[in-house]
Amino acid sequence: MNRFIQKALCAVAACALALSLSACGSTSPATGAASADVPTVTIWGYGGQEVREALQAVADAHNADPAYNTKARVEIQFVVSGTSEQSLPDRLAAAYQAGETDTDFDIIALDDSGISAILAQTSEDFFIPIDTSKIPNYENVVFKDNIVGDTFIPYRGxxxxxxxxxxxxxxxxxxxxxxxxxxxxxxxxxxxxxxxxxxxxxxxxxxxxxxxxxxxxxxxxxxxxxxxxxxxxxxxxxxxxxxxxxxxxxxxxxxxxxxxxxxxxxxxxxxxxxxxxxxxxxxxxxxxxxxxxxxxxxxxxxxxxGALAGFCIPKIAKDQEAALSVIDYYLSYEAQAIGWNTMYASPVVDTAKLENLDHADWLEETNMDELRYFSIxxxxxxxxxxxxxxxxxxxx
Structure with missing residues (x-):
């Protein structure tokens, strides 16, 4: 039962995250990007294999996009649910309690109900408020009324x-x-x-x-x-x-x-x-x-x-500005289409503007025009x- 309680708190939350398993998909900078000058932004995630694949597919597209790959390079660190290694909240808590700064916990991908589990082990201000004026594609998000607080940016439903x-x-x-x-x-x-x-x-x-x-x-x-x-x-x-x-x-x-x-x-x-x-x-x-x-x-x-999965930025992240650029890409119509094509993730943007979709008829049948959102x-x-x-x- 305790295992589920952790999962439920993180959307299905706080599953184990091992450093040895974290490099489930490092990607290389696109040709032409000056790797020595481009910061690496690491997204830490957990859950099912399909979630890892979707995060990685968008990361690969980001790293091949000249409009973004000169600002940041994305790496994914991930563990599939069911492992028995130290959990992500525990790892974040250990880094916080040790007084670490400039860590590679640049972006945390989680269901927003899992935020409370992390704050309980760190501090109420552990996640920084996100300046959405620096995320132009935030304008694409259609579920703004469902977002609790200013430290969470949704990327899929x-x-x-x-x-x-x-x-x-x-x-x-x-x-x-x-x-x-x-x-x-x-x-x-x-x-x-x-x-x-x-x-x-x-x-x-x-x-x-x-x-x-x-x-x-x-x-x-x-x-x-x-x-x-x-x-x-x-x-x-x-x-x-x-x-x-x-x-x-x-x-x-x-x-x-x-x-x-x-x-x-x-x-x-x-x-x-x-x-x-x-x-x-x-x-x-x-x-x-x-x-x-x-x-x-x-x-x-x-x-x-229903729920929203999204991104938070810890105050121990090493490059918060670069993280904002990465989040911006994940909210682009191109990235949202990739998320659908990879795992049929419900987009958080206007689906009428998505192109090159697989099984577009399935999206039409299951499209969330409105989300009965829960955050309890x-x-x-x-x-x-x-x-x-x-x-x-x-x-x-």
Whole structure:
């Protein structure tokens, strides 16, 4: 459970980051760039392999672009989730506590909910305010209203939708209430992953809580939304208990799949007909041919929780000005198209202005015109803990 709590705090956060694994993709300066005079900006990231590949693909394009490669050279340091090395927050905390400056922690790529985990081990002013006037392409960003604070610049969105088998489900649920009723009407054909192992399961539970709370709650880490709204929390977990016997079963017992991939495996092999899923994971698997073409994505109302992944600059970074130039490139239309083509990352810019897209029809079907954005800080941990205490034992 502790592993997921870390992941949930970082979007699926605070996974291990080893220096020995960090050079997952060093790139060379483009021909013509004076390497001795061009600063190197290192982006530190973590998560799934697809995230690493997308960050690296944009870094390679940056380093080949003469409009940018004379200002900075980008290197990616990354660890894929599931390693057991020292976590990124721990490494940042160690550097901070040792009084280090001018480190290669130039840019931290993370889900913004993971910021609190890092600040808890460093200081409230560990990340510097970012001057967006020095990032011309920030004007391209369409989700400015969702951004919490001035230390975070988003570069991709993440969204969960309802993934379903269109061969067996002709009319998928369009609302949360319709979904809950569908689960009861179709016992054994729905699953969500253990929230302590995957963000799609966490989202399913979290949405059940926040659908009952004022809209402002989803943008606040204030624990009053938990302590002063116990009835709403109780109702949501009562709903989870009510749905429990209607979920996917093996050997006569309800099973909560491990990780996001676990529930998608059940959907791909048609052991279930429906599950909440990250859009980019479904599309990536369809592109690889491991997910049947019959699997479709459906948004529901109110929408499942979404999030933004972005960049922060620590005050221990060695070249903050060069970092701003790199962030500017990641917000360009060219870079946003690369992110989509590499991992089907939801763009944070006007998608009508993107060119040379693979599966542009998929983007049109899953485009986030609006993002039901959640930023609830440490409350995430309490959701996971309560589910583990009240719902998980029902499967034993």
């Amino acid at each position: 993440t969204a969960v939708m309802l993934a379903y088998n269109s061969e067996t489900v002709e009319n998928p649920p369009a609302t949360a209430d319709e979904l809950y009723q569908w689960i009861k009407d179709n016992p054994g054909r729905f699953a969500y992953c253990d929230p302590s192992t995957g963000g799609s399961g966490y989202t399913f539970v979290t949405t059940a809580i926040y659908n009952q709370l004022p809209d402002e709650a989803r943008m606040s880490p204030d624990t009053k939304w938990e302590t002063e709204h116990t009835a709403e929390w109780d109702n949501a977990f009562a709903l989870m208990a009510e749905l429990h016997p209607y979920l996917y079963q093996t050997a006569g017992k309800v099973q909560y799949p491990m990780k996001n991939a676990g529930s998608l495996d059940l959907l791909a092999t048609k052991q279930i007909d429906m599950t909440p899923a990250f859009v980019n994971m479904v599309l990536s698997q369809k592109n690889m041919g491991t997910m049947p073409e019959s699997i479709k994505l459906q948004p529901i109302e109110p929408a499942f929780s 800080g440490m409350i995430q941990k309490d959701i996971v803990v309560r589910w583990a205490e009240e719902i998980a034992p029902l499967a034993q």
